[in-house]
């Protein structure tokens with residue numbers, strides 16, 4: 699595989715492999731997608747199927763009442779940390795720019811409002827953990843972080859709504875040391891997903 703354009707590879711050299719996971723177009727013309735080497739030349743559906751077979755049991759959710767720019771970055775991190783699904787609560791449309799096409803490999807579902815999201819979590823028996831620096835939130839390094847859970851994040855500006863905070867059975871914060879009230883929502887999501895993986899990922 700010849701590396702091209704930073705993270706791509708050129709056309710397959712020699713006899714192309716016959717395994718159906720491979721995409722004939724990519725084998726013929728090269729693969730410049732931002733995927734790990736294991737998935738070079740793979741069809742997108744084959745990559746998703748492979749990820750589905752080993753997804754982690756944590757979910758990620760974010761409130762979307764203002765078209766928050768962070769949602770794309772959160773989807774990208776959810777892909778990197780192999781979250782089960784990302785749940786968008788509120789507006790159906792979300793800004794995909796920060797996702798850098800990772801949403802093609804990530805299950806993303808929409809809930810009309812917090813009540814619908816909470817009903818889904820209840821039906822699945824998945825605890826909702828609200829991540830925000832509010833009230834009696836427990837620092838993430840000593841908070842309970844069950845294997846099966848949904849990590850719920852708020853938006854830039856308002857943070858989590860009162861309704862979202864009330865729907866959660868646990869409240870988690872990231873300890874800060876400087877003068878700013880909060881960190882960026884997608885940065886917060888990456889920190890907590892990383893902590894989940896540090897504890898549970900094999």
Ligand SMILES: C[S@@+](CC[C@H](N)C(=O)[O-])C[C@H]1O[C@@H](n2cnc3c(N)ncnc32)[C@H](O)[C@@H]1O
Nearest residue numbers: 829830851852853857858871872880881883886
């Ligand atoms: C910019 S914050 C806004 C709200 C924040 N509660 C405040 O007092 O300004 C947006 C989202 O990022 C996440 N976040 C930012 N900093 C955090 C922290 N230190 N601990 C936990 N979550 C944080 C939360 O999900 C929060 O809802």
